[in-house]
Amino acid sequence: MNDFDPAALDCLAALADEQGFERAAQRLSITQSAVSQRLRALETQVGQPLVVRSRPLRLTEAGKVLLRFARQLQALRTDVARELGERVAPQSRLAIAVNADSLATWVLPALDALVQQGLREGYGLELVVDDQDFTHDSLRQGAVLGCMSTVAEALQGCSVQPLGVMRYVAVASPAFLAAHLPDGLHAGNFADTPFLVFNRKDDTQTQWVSQAFGVRAPRLRERFVPSSEAYVQAVLMGWGIGVAPEIQVRPWVAAGRLMNVRPDVSVDVTLFWHQWQLQGRGALLDQIGQALAQGAQRALA
Known part of the structure; x- marks a missing residue:
C-alpha cells in the first residue's frame, strides 16, 4: 500500500x-x-x-x-x-458529511474557529450535505473522512461518539391553523392536511404522525421544500404543517408567528459523529470532531 x-x-x-x-x-x-x-x-x-x-x-x-x-x-x-508550520497545498480540503438541519442551526458556529484557522493556514473544509440516515454511506465509500449520522455502530477503522438529540416538533402558522384546521389536527383529518417534506429521503413527518395518532406507515399530502431555511419560511407562509428542529423554530414560536401543533409529541433524532482514525498529534479531523461535540453540547438536548 x-x-x-x-x-x-x-x-x-x-x-x-x-x-x-x-x-x-x-x-x-x-x-x-x-x-x-x-x-x-x-x-x-x-x-x-x-x-x-x-x-x-x-x-x-x-x-x-x-x-x-x-x-x-x-x-x-x-x-x-500544519505541524511543521508549512503552507498547506492549495487543493487540500477535508470533506465531512452533515445533515441539512444541523448545518442550518448549530454546525456553522461550532466550526467557525477551525474555518477561520484554515483561512490562515491554507487548508479547506468541505461540507457534504445529506440526510442523517444516509451520511454513513458516504463515509463507508470514502467520499468523506467524517460524518454526522443516526447510525450508532462504528465502521471498522473508525471511531464514533454521541453528539446529542435533535428534537423535531410539528409547527404551523396561526393563519393556516385557523383556515384549515379550526378543530385542530386529529386522526380524522391528518391525511387531508398538507405536510411539508424536505425531500424524498425525509420521513420525519410520517414518524411524527405515527406517534401522534398511532398509525403505521401513514400516507400524507406532501409538499417538498428541499432547503432547511426555505422549509421554515414556507411554514411561516402557511404552506402546511412542518416538522422542524425545535431549536430552529423556537424564536418563531416565542414570537407567536408559529404554533406547536401538538406540544406533547416530538421526534427525537440522536446524532453521532463518525470519523476515520488517523494517527498524528493534533489531527485536524480530531479537532473537527471535538468542535462538533462541543457545539452539539451547547445546542442539543
Whole structure:
C-alpha cells in the first residue's frame, strides 16, 4: 500500500470529487492526459478498473477502497504540514458529511474557529450535505473522512461518539391553523392536511404522525421544500404543517408567528459523529470532531 503513487491517488480523489477528467485536471492544474496516465498506472498496479468512465464518472468498489486511502493520506499530509508550520497545498480540503438541519442551526458556529484557522493556514473544509440516515454511506465509500449520522455502530477503522438529540416538533402558522384546521389536527383529518417534506429521503413527518395518532406507515399530502431555511419560511407562509428542529423554530414560536401543533409529541433524532482514525498529534479531523461535540453540547438536548 505504501507503493501507491500519492499523485495518482490525488487524481483518483479529484476524479471522485469532480466526476470528470476535465474538471479534475483543472483542479490539479495538470493536463487531462496526465490525469488519464496516472489513473491508468494506478489501475495497472491494482489489476482492476477503479472508475467507470460514464457521465457522471463513477468509482468501482476497488476505486472506493483506494479513495478512502487517498482521503486519509491527504489528511495526514495536511496534518504534517500544519505541524511543521508549512503552507498547506492549495487543493487540500477535508470533506465531512452533515445533515441539512444541523448545518442550518448549530454546525456553522461550532466550526467557525477551525474555518477561520484554515483561512490562515491554507487548508479547506468541505461540507457534504445529506440526510442523517444516509451520511454513513458516504463515509463507508470514502467520499468523506467524517460524518454526522443516526447510525450508532462504528465502521471498522473508525471511531464514533454521541453528539446529542435533535428534537423535531410539528409547527404551523396561526393563519393556516385557523383556515384549515379550526378543530385542530386529529386522526380524522391528518391525511387531508398538507405536510411539508424536505425531500424524498425525509420521513420525519410520517414518524411524527405515527406517534401522534398511532398509525403505521401513514400516507400524507406532501409538499417538498428541499432547503432547511426555505422549509421554515414556507411554514411561516402557511404552506402546511412542518416538522422542524425545535431549536430552529423556537424564536418563531416565542414570537407567536408559529404554533406547536401538538406540544406533547416530538421526534427525537440522536446524532453521532463518525470519523476515520488517523494517527498524528493534533489531527485536524480530531479537532473537527471535538468542535462538533462541543457545539452539539451547547445546542442539543
